[in-house]
Amino acid sequence: MTTATPAVLPARPHERLAWLLAGRDLVTMTRRSLLRMVRYPSLTVLIVAMPVVLLLVFVYVFGGAVGAGVVPGAVPGASGREAYLDYITPGILAMTGASIAQSTSISVAMDMSDGVVTRLRTMPVAPLAVLGGHVVAAVVQTLMAIAAVLGVAVLLGFRPDAGPAHWLLLLGFVALVALMLTWLSAAMGAAAPSVESASNTPMLLLLLPFLSSGFVPVETMPGPVRFFAEHQPFTPIIETLRGLLAGQAVDATTAGAAVAWCVGLGALGWLWARAAYRRPRV
């Protein structure tokens, strides 16, 4: 006779299982966040529309004149427009990541003030899985949005020169940038006292690309602004994107600075998010 062993896991998981179970919780919570994005798509659509509109305005309104000043050899008019499209596409892609950060912050804040998360906090869920689910889903969302915006740029005439290796590096780099932006914005959302402030704090992330090399070269900026632009995260990030899209070797200092900013700010966001999630709220 065989003794039937119950297939249900013991109430107190073995320590070695803890990591496995935390991974499973993360998958569960990611699935939930993705489902919520699908069920409530208007925010995502709005968020992707914003950088596309920006791209159109910058290229078709300002591009003809600005392109000539920004890109050597371009002359005002059609050639300036074309040159400017090439120049700002990396900045617009970074902008797309930043605007998704805003929606992440809003949805995390909404979720935290909702009853469901309160329920999750009374359950034996791996503590970081709740915000981690938001983060992983938002990284997926960012990659898809950046691909979509890049597609629009290509339709407008943008021609990346990246080879297969560059595309692979680009994918990895964009995922890293997205991870950093998303942990920061998840933290902003979790720490925000209200949904309104959760939508305001990430404005900072949206403003930074304008004060970077994304729209005009830093050399054209006045001293203090230029100093700021040269020492903020978006300039090396955008320059790395620019180099990879153009299929060129990226300057090691620039790429290193970009990666260092991403790892540093990402870790900061992670620690901040963890503290904000643990803070009691009733």
Place this chain on the structure above:
Amino acid sequence: MSTSPVPAIEVTGLRKTYRDRAVLHGLDLTVPAGTVTALLGPNGAGKTTTVSILSTLLPADGGTARVLGHDVARDPQAVRRVIGVTGQLSAVDPLLTVTENLRLVADLFHLPRAHARRPTTELTDRFGLGDAARQPAQRLSGGMRRKLDLAMTLVGDPQVVFLDEPTTGLDPRARRDLWDQVRALVASGVTVLLTTQYLDEADQLADRVAVLHEGRLVAHDTPAGLKDAHAAGSLDDVFLALTAPAAPGTDTAPEARS
């Protein structure tokens, strides 16, 4: 106390202050396993605060709280494995369907998929949610949402269940349904601590009634015992006598206030 088995809930000298507002000062409460205790008290008495501390949402400022022997401050994860909480606010995901909400909880309790299906369909049937299974929770009526809320609380097979004003805002029929669910729960051996504003609810459901006033218990007895002790016909009279705003004449009023 004799050498009885571990009480489901054991609270001693619990204190909690929000900034300058002392809500609990020295709460003692024991709930034997397998019983229903109703925690009564006027608005702002600290019922939700007590439930929040017991369900590991909020740290206490002093005293101890144990659930089935697990200290809520020292081993919150152990407590979380044995409790189910239906809070005062709706705790369902409005964008997920009834089934998805139940499955979310089942997944987080690490029930294997094949096993998860059984409790979720069983609970869907038990709470009459079958017809609404594919509806997003935000489209449910208040009563149905409360049922889903309670069903989610039960997915993990909790041994101790906290219900914070579970029937507030429900119509009379939905209230009766919920009472039946609570009775069925207790019949299966689960311990319930419920807070309520409705004294008839306490009278109907509870083995013991604990009245919270000015930060501590001013009474803890069976409904009948309370009525006898206060020579009152209904729990309403007992409640009003015990929780009068300034009651220096009542011998059960707290002697000292900090």
